[in-house]
Amino acid sequence: MHHFLLARLTTRSPHFGVLCHNAILFFNSRTLSVSNTKHHKGDTFNSFSIINSCGLSPKTALEFSKRLELKNPDGANAVIDLLGNYGFSETQLCSLVKKLPSVLLSNPDKTLLPKLKFFRSIGFSPTDLPTFLVRKPTFLKSSLEKTIRPCYVVIRSLVRCDKEVVSTLKNGLWHFNSRNVVNNSLPNIEALRQLGLPQGSISLLVANFPSVTFMKHAGFVEAVEKVKEMGFDPLKTSFVMALKAFADISEASWKSKLEVLEKCGWSSDISLLAFKKHPQFMVSSESKILKIMSFLTKDVGLAPEEIARCPALLKCNLEKTVIPRFAVIKILKRKGLIKSDLKISTFIKISEKVFLEKYVTRFQSYEPLVLAAYKGQKSN
Structure with a gap:
C-alpha cells in the first residue's frame, strides 16, 4: 500500500523538496524498514513523508510526524496495510489521513480492526465502507x-x-x-x-x-x-x-415562499393543494422556484394551474431536466408523434433512463431532431 506514497513523493513539484528540507531542519526523521511481507524488500519511507503526501499543511505534518516518531512509527505501516485490506484506494487513504491524521496513531488491531469488522458485519460492502469512513472519519474516533x-x-x-x-x-x-x-x-x-x-x-x-x-x-x-x-x-x-x-422549512421561509408563489399566479389554496400533492417542492429555494415558474409560464406557455397539477416540476433541475425534456416533448407534439394533451407528470416524474427510452431513442429514427434537441439543451 505504501508504494503509491513513494510514487507521489518522487513525482511532486520542486516545492515539495523545499518543504522536506525545511522540515528536516526541525525534525530528524528516521527511515523505517518495512518488514511486512507485502512490501518489496528494501523499500523505505518515513512518517513525515506519509503525512505530507496526503496534503496536510507543513505545520500539521511536522506535528504528527513527531508524534508518530515518539509513539511507534511502524504502526503507521500497519494502519495503511489494514485500511488497504478493507478496500481503501490510494486516493481514499490520502483523503482519510488529511481529514483525520490521528488515524495513523491508532492501534490497528485493538482500535481499528474491531470497528472495520463491525461495519462490514452489519452490511457495509467493501466499496461502500471506505467511502463512508472517508466522508465521516469521526466514526473511527x-x-x-x-x-x-x-x-x-x-x-x-x-x-x-x-x-x-x-x-x-x-x-x-x-x-x-x-x-x-x-x-x-x-x-x-x-x-x-x-x-x-x-x-x-x-x-x-x-x-x-x-x-x-x-x-x-x-x-x-x-x-x-x-x-x-x-x-x-x-x-x-x-x-x-x-x-x-x-x-x-422555518415559519418565516414558509410564508415567504407562499408569497413568491402568489406572485407567480398561485392562490393560497392552490399552493396548499400543490404541497399536499408533492410536499418536497417547498424545500426548493425561492430563486429556483421563480426561475422554473418563469420558464414554464413565459417560454412553455403553461398556466399557473397547469404547473400546480405537477408541483414536482419545481423540485427538478431547470437546465438538466426541465428545459431538455420540454424541448423534446415540443418536437414530438408538433410532429404528431405523441398526444397533444400528454400530462406533464408523465414525462417529468420518470427517471432520465426511462425518459430517453420512451421519448428520445424510440423516436430518433422518425425525427432526428429529437436527439439533437435533447443533447443540445443538456449541453447549454
Missing part, C-alpha cells in the same frame, strides 16, 4: 462499545433490517453521539407510532432522513402537528415527506 454498538442497537430497533441501518448511517449528518440518538429518536418515533404510521413509513423516514429522525423532540413534535393540521394521512408515505419538508 468513536468507541465501538460505548458509542457505535449502542447506537446501532437503537437504530436497528427503529427499522426493519441491517440494510436500512446502513442507509441511516450513510445518510446521517449528525455528530455520532449515542446520547443524542437515544434521547431524540426514540420519543420521536414513538410519537409517529402512536399516530398509526406503518413500519414502512417509519423506515422511510429513519433510513432516508435521519436528520429529521434525530432532531430535538420539541421541534419534531411541532413539525408533526403542522403535518396533522394540513390533513395528511398517517397511513400514506406523503405524511413522511410533509414532515421532512416542515422540519427543513
Whole structure:
C-alpha cells in the first residue's frame, strides 16, 4: 500500500523538496524498514513523508510526524496495510489521513480492526465502507462499545433490517453521539407510532432522513402537528415527506415562499393543494422556484394551474431536466408523434433512463431532431 506514497513523493513539484528540507531542519526523521511481507524488500519511507503526501499543511505534518516518531512509527505501516485490506484506494487513504491524521496513531488491531469488522458485519460492502469512513472519519474516533454498538442497537430497533441501518448511517449528518440518538429518536418515533404510521413509513423516514429522525423532540413534535393540521394521512408515505419538508422549512421561509408563489399566479389554496400533492417542492429555494415558474409560464406557455397539477416540476433541475425534456416533448407534439394533451407528470416524474427510452431513442429514427434537441439543451 505504501508504494503509491513513494510514487507521489518522487513525482511532486520542486516545492515539495523545499518543504522536506525545511522540515528536516526541525525534525530528524528516521527511515523505517518495512518488514511486512507485502512490501518489496528494501523499500523505505518515513512518517513525515506519509503525512505530507496526503496534503496536510507543513505545520500539521511536522506535528504528527513527531508524534508518530515518539509513539511507534511502524504502526503507521500497519494502519495503511489494514485500511488497504478493507478496500481503501490510494486516493481514499490520502483523503482519510488529511481529514483525520490521528488515524495513523491508532492501534490497528485493538482500535481499528474491531470497528472495520463491525461495519462490514452489519452490511457495509467493501466499496461502500471506505467511502463512508472517508466522508465521516469521526466514526473511527468513536468507541465501538460505548458509542457505535449502542447506537446501532437503537437504530436497528427503529427499522426493519441491517440494510436500512446502513442507509441511516450513510445518510446521517449528525455528530455520532449515542446520547443524542437515544434521547431524540426514540420519543420521536414513538410519537409517529402512536399516530398509526406503518413500519414502512417509519423506515422511510429513519433510513432516508435521519436528520429529521434525530432532531430535538420539541421541534419534531411541532413539525408533526403542522403535518396533522394540513390533513395528511398517517397511513400514506406523503405524511413522511410533509414532515421532512416542515422540519427543513422555518415559519418565516414558509410564508415567504407562499408569497413568491402568489406572485407567480398561485392562490393560497392552490399552493396548499400543490404541497399536499408533492410536499418536497417547498424545500426548493425561492430563486429556483421563480426561475422554473418563469420558464414554464413565459417560454412553455403553461398556466399557473397547469404547473400546480405537477408541483414536482419545481423540485427538478431547470437546465438538466426541465428545459431538455420540454424541448423534446415540443418536437414530438408538433410532429404528431405523441398526444397533444400528454400530462406533464408523465414525462417529468420518470427517471432520465426511462425518459430517453420512451421519448428520445424510440423516436430518433422518425425525427432526428429529437436527439439533437435533447443533447443540445443538456449541453447549454
